[in-house]
Amino acid sequence: MLPTDEDLLHQIARAQASALSSLYDRYGRLVYSLALRIVGNSTAAEEITQDVFVQVWNNAASYQPELSKLTTWLTSITRYRAIDQLRRRSARPDGHMVDDPVEDLVLTAGNEAVPEIQVENRAEQQRLQQALTELPEEQRAVLLLAYFKGMSQPEMAAYLGQPLGTIKTRVRLGLLKLRRMLESEESRNP
Amino acid sequence: MILEHPTDDLPAYALGILEEEDLRAVDRHVSGCPVCRDEVAQLREAAANLAFVSPQMEPPARLKRQIMDRVSPVQAPRRRGLGQWLRNLQPAWGVAALAVIALLVIGNLVLWQQVRTLTERTPQSFQVASLNGLGSLPEGRGVMIVTQNGRFGTLVVDRLPDLGADQQYQLWLILDGERTSGGVFSVDRYGYGAMVIRAPLSLNEYTSFGVTIEPVGGSPSPTGEKVLGGEF
Numbered sequence: 001m002l003p004t005d006e007d008l009l010h011q012i013a014r015a016q017a018s019a020l021s022s023l024y025d026r027y028g029r030l031v032y033s034l035a036l037r038i039v040g041n042s043t044a045a046e047e048i049t050q051d052v053f054v055q056v057w058n059n060a061a062s063y064q065p066e067l068s069k070l071t072t073w074l075t076s077i078t079r080y081r082a083i084d085q086l087r088r089r090s091a092r093p094d095g096h097m098v099d100d101p102v103e104d105l106v107l108t109a110g111n112e113a114v115p116e117i118q119v120e121n122r123a124e125q126q127r128l129q130q131a132l133t134e135l136p137e138e139q140r141a142v143l144l145l146a147y148f149k150g151m152s153q154p155e156m157a158a159y160l161g162q163p164l165g166t167i168k169t170r171v172r173l174g175l176l177k178l179r180r181m182l183e184s185e186e187s188r189n190p
Numbered sequence: 191m192i193l194e195h196p197t198d199d200l201p202a203y204a205l206g207i208l209e210e211e212d213l214r215a216v217d218r219h220v221s222g223c224p225v226c227r228d229e230v231a232q233l234r235e236a237a238a239n240l241a242f243v244s245p246q247m248e249p250p251a252r253l254k255r256q257i258m259d260r261v262s263p264v265q266a267p268r269r270r271g272l273g274q275w276l277r278n279l280q281p282a283w284g285v286a287a288l289a290v291i292a293l294l295v296i297g298n299l300v301l302w303q304q305v306r307t308l309t310e311r312t313p314q315s316f317q318v319a320s321l322n323g324l325g326s327l328p329e330g331r332g333v334m335i336v337t338q339n340g341r342f343g344t345l346v347v348d349r350l351p352d353l354g355a356d357q358q359y360q361l362w363l364i365l366d367g368e369r370t371s372g373g374v375f376s377v378d379r380y381g382y383g384a385m386v387i388r389a390p391l392s393l394n395e396y397t398s399f400g401v402t403i404e405p406v407g408g409s410p411s412p413t414g415e416k417v418l419g420g421e422f
Contacts, residue, residue, distance in 0.1 A: 017258060017261060017388060020261060021254070021258060024257060028249055029248060030246070032247060033245060033246045034241045034244050037243075037244035037245070042250075045249075046249065046250065046253050046256075050257050053257045053261075054257065054260050057261045067231060068235060068238075071238060072234060072235050075241035076234070078241070080206070124239070124242045125243070128239045128240070128242045128243060143237075143240065144243070146202075147205065147240040150206070150207065151207065152207050152208070153202060154209065168198070168202065171202050171207070174201075175201035176201060179236035182239060
């Protein structure tokens with residue numbers, strides 16, 4: 001039986017490198033893909049992925065599973081680092097970055113490394129994609145701009161040419177609705 | 191602190207996109223309001239799902255190696271006692287077997303003879319290398335016990351002086367003249383110490399070993415006196 005995420009974090013907190021290796025097999029792809037999606041540059045995405053896992057190695061003992069899922073913790077660290085780097089870079093991202101993140105909802109599949117976990121991630125993707133497609137387009141757009149570009153609400157207002165109040169309403173309603181849909185999905189498929 | 195719950199701002203707060211002034215105000219409120227803290231936690235969980243929208247790209251194979259290199263003992267020095275060391279051994283059968291052997295060694299009066307006996311009993315399972323005292327510490331003794339496949343190894347030392355709070359011993363794994371840290375360790379007041387060896391390569395790859403005295407946490411390459419040396 002595969003160790004749980006919590007087991008792995010517990011072992012990492014005891015400096016067991018093999019547990020970090022397993023955690024990477026499980027979530028390295030998620031972290032790298034998110035970093036790449038935000039910074040749009042594979043070299044920078046690799047650096048961020050390294051930093052994220054080293055941070056996990058150094059701070060595993062501080063992870064509190066009762067406060068958030070491990071994927072939430074990992075993606076938060078990744079996103080924070082990636083957006084920070086994005087803001088510090090003056091040049092436009094290149095490589096895989098798509099100019100309009102709203103359009104970039106292509107999902108790919110297929111990884112043989114840890115099949116059980118990857119299947120779980122793929123199910124997560126499908127669940128989210130379904131929820132996103134049910135969101136009104138303008139709400140989906142601001143959520144993606146906020147999440148992947150780290151744009152503030154005034155920045156989004158300027159970018160989309162909409163009043164600030166409208167953007168704030170879309171962000172609020174969009175995230176609340178997304179949460180409601182995911183919760184309702186979870187209650188149907190616990 | 192904002193007296194009313196800043197409900198409208200919590201989604202943007204959870205997404206980390208509030209402007210500085212609003213951010214400070216909401217931050218102050220949330221830190222003192224369990225209701226809003228719980229709401230933010232739930233919104234963050236929902237927002238974190240957006241990460242799965244990213245097209246899943248395969249990272250280059252070298253990335254994992256680079257990460258594992260970065261968490262080697264030199265980069266992440268942690269001083270550990272024997273209790274911590276033993277707790278570290280639990281999950282892996284190979285390492286657990288080494289722990290049993292290490293405890294046998296500890297429990298006997300003559301470390302050197304016991305290891306030799308053990309080696310004779312299980313010649314196919316483990317390799318053993320001895321390390322002898324050098325320089326100012328000729329009394330020092332050490333033994334490395336390595337699984338046949340070289341994946342796991344442990345070092346047990348005896349008759350080395352306690353270096354105090356500012357210094358530690360550091361094991362070096364030597365291949366073609368290049369020295370790679372195998373970890374840092376301290377000894378107790380009786381001169382005994384033990385450590386699980388961490389290495390980027392199979393331990394079978396290395397041809398000789400040394401122990402030097404380094405600043406606490408270890409050094410990227412040897413800087414202090416070499417006090418133990420040996421080879422397979």
